Amino acid sequence: MYSIFFEDLITRGHNLHYFQSDAEDLILKRFGDYLYDNIVFLAPSVERFHEISFDDFVEFVKSGRNLLLAADKNMSDEFREFVASFGASFDRTGMDVIDHFEREIGADVR
Amino acid sequence: MGSFDFLSYCFILLFVNLCSLQDTVFWAKHGVNSSVILDELNGKLSVNPVLFKGVAHKLSSDNVLAVPILWGNPSSYIRSVSNSVETKTISLVSSLQGRNNARVIISGSLDLFSNKFFNYRATATNEISGNRKFCSAVSAWGFRETGILRFRNITHHKVDGTPPDVILHEKERPDLPVTLYPDPEITRNSLVYRIKDEIVYSMVVEEYNNGVWLPFSTNDMQLEFVMLDPHVRKTMNCDNNGKFIATFVAPDNYGIFKFRVLYRRAGYTVIHAETQVSIRPFKHNEYERFILSAFPYYASAFSAIIGFFIFALLFLFSS
Numbered sequence: 001m002y003s004i005f006f007e008d009l010i011t012r013g014h015n016l017h018y019f020q021s022d023a024e025d026l027i028l029k030r031f032g033d034y035l036y037d038n039i040v041f042l043a044p045s046v047e048r049f050h051e052i053s054f055d056d057f058v059e060f061v062k063s064g065r066n067l068l069l070a071a072d073k074n075m076s077d078e079f080r081e082f083v084a085s086f087g088a089s090f091d092r093t094g095m096d097v098i099d100h101f102e103r104e105i106g107a108d109v110r
Numbered sequence: 111m112g113s114f115d116f117l118s119y120c121f122i123l124l125f126v127n128l129c130s131l132q133d134t135v136f137w138a139k140h141g142v143n144s145s146v147i148l149d150e151l152n153g154k155l156s157v158n159p160v161l162f163k164g165v166a167h168k169l170s171s172d173n174v175l176a177v178p179i180l181w182g183n184p185s186s187y188i189r190s191v192s193n194s195v196e197t198k199t200i201s202l203v204s205s206l207q208g209r210n211n212a213r214v215i216i217s218g219s220l221d222l223f224s225n226k227f228f229n230y231r232a233t234a235t236n237e238i239s240g241n242r243k244f245c246s247a248v249s250a251w252g253f254r255e256t257g258i259l260r261f262r263n264i265t266h267h268k269v270d271g272t273p274p275d276v277i278l279h280e281k282e283r284p285d286l287p288v289t290l291y292p293d294p295e296i297t298r299n300s301l302v303y304r305i306k307d308e309i310v311y312s313m314v315v316e317e318y319n320n321g322v323w324l325p326f327s328t329n330d331m332q333l334e335f336v337m338l339d340p341h342v343r344k345t346m347n348c349d350n351n352g353k354f355i356a357t358f359v360a361p362d363n364y365g366i367f368k369f370r371v372l373y374r375r376a377g378y379t380v381i382h383a384e385t386q387v388s389i390r391p392f393k394h395n396e397y398e399r400f401i402l403s404a405f406p407y408y409a410s411a412f413s414a415i416i417g418f419f420i421f422a423l424l425f426l427f428s429s
Contacts, residue, residue: 005223008246012255038253042220064210068252070217072164086206087173088216090165091188097166097202097218099136099186104161105233 002042014038021046028056038066044075054082061086135163137232137239138202141180146257146377147205148179149247151240155180158240161227164219166200177376178204179215179248205252211379215252257377258318259326264385266301266369269308269357274301274387297366302388304396305362311369312355313346313383325352331381334370337363346371364389 006016017036019026021043028034039060061067071083073096080090137159145152160180166188169176178201188200203222206214221227228242250256267273280298303309311333317326327348333356335342341361346354366388373381400408 001225002223004225004228004242005245005249008242009249009253012246012250014253040249042223044220061208061212061214062210064212066213066253068215068217068249070164070220070223071167072218072220075165083167083216086214086216087176088167088169088204088206090167090218096134097136097162097164097182097186097188097200098134099183101185102137102139102159102183104135104137104230 009040021049024050027051028060034060034063034065036065039068041067041069044069044071044079047076047078054078057082058085135161136183136186138162138180138186139183142177142376144177144377147177147248147251148244149250149256151243151247155240158237158243160222160241160244161230161239162202162219163221163227164202164217166202166218167204167216168200169204173206175208176204176206180204180244203248205248207377207379209380211254211258213252213254215248251377256319257379259315259373259379259381260318260323261313261315261371261381261383263312263314264369264383265313266309266311266385266387268303269310274303276300277302277388297386300386300388302390303360304390304392305360305364307360307389308357309360310355310357311346312353313371314351314353315381316352317378325350327352331371331373333358334372335361335367336370337365337367340370341367360389364391 010016026049028036028039039057041057057067069083071079071090075090083090138161139156139159141148141151141155141160143152148155151158162180166182169178180203181201202219203215203217206216208214217223222241223245227239228245230239230241231237232239276299278296278298278300315326315331316323318324327350329345329348331346331348331354333342333344333346333354334340335344335358341363342358344356344358346356348354366386369383369385369387371381371383
């Protein structure tokens, strides 16, 4: 579903590893060294991971590495707090952004 | 807002419910004016908008490290009756660059990245959405492929090319015993200029773009000459090879100064270069030889000498 985005990243030279949020081998550090330089976080409804926590992602950014994260209406509370530690606050109840004037009325994106 | 009563509140709520609440997918046309972050889409979002479906977030106003990248149109709003939100303070996609130059991109929509939105053609104009270009530009910025600056070759010298003096050289004292209490902490090999010297400072700045370091050019990089507070602040001139040069006269205060270049711009990494020098006062033989305000005293001394001489002549040779 995000294959074009990932292919663009690969053509720009990144080496991608894919993980589900409940994967048991999802770790960021091994023996004190980070395994990855950048993280694309496309799972906003995740509440917990097997081996790591959201604080590990904050430490990842503090070490100088980069993060891209996406939220949506069904994000979990833990994810909301995680994003708040970067200074962006999503409101409590998941609310869409609505625009009646610039709307896209095609049926297959609803 | 004082005349906002319950009846009109109900009416507006009914009106909102009659409009399609399914207008959650829309074209976002307003983005940050920065070609570092947005690459070729900078300024073109109104013709090549980004299809968005999701939530919006608010960046706190004292967060100086965060830059909104994409925000709502003037006609978009968040469906909430408890908070009033304006479209400028909420953003759909925003970026954060920490002081360690780590970058975080926060997007309110997961569908922004999906294949469906990448390939979607607008029903009104049948043009493809700008999502693919937007995501590749923003992710290139976010993963530190663009917008990285570095500096090198900091040199400073007097205008005629002579380097500053060096004082407090390291001195070997082989006759003294080895001690656990060495010399007090003096900055060894200090570079010294004199007050009212004309000093030239130059630095080369490069920008990383698609794998190569290219010379950076801008008109607003400033050099500060600082001793607790900046005494001199000068905008540096840039030639086309990324070399930035500033020339100024050393201020009349003497002490330990530093050349400081602190360049913080949205979308670029921070350049912070500090070089320490000392400024000394005039030595006793560096003052002007004849001081204009001392001319009365010169005149009085010489007139006393000449007067004495004339008096002596008159006294001796007049009968």
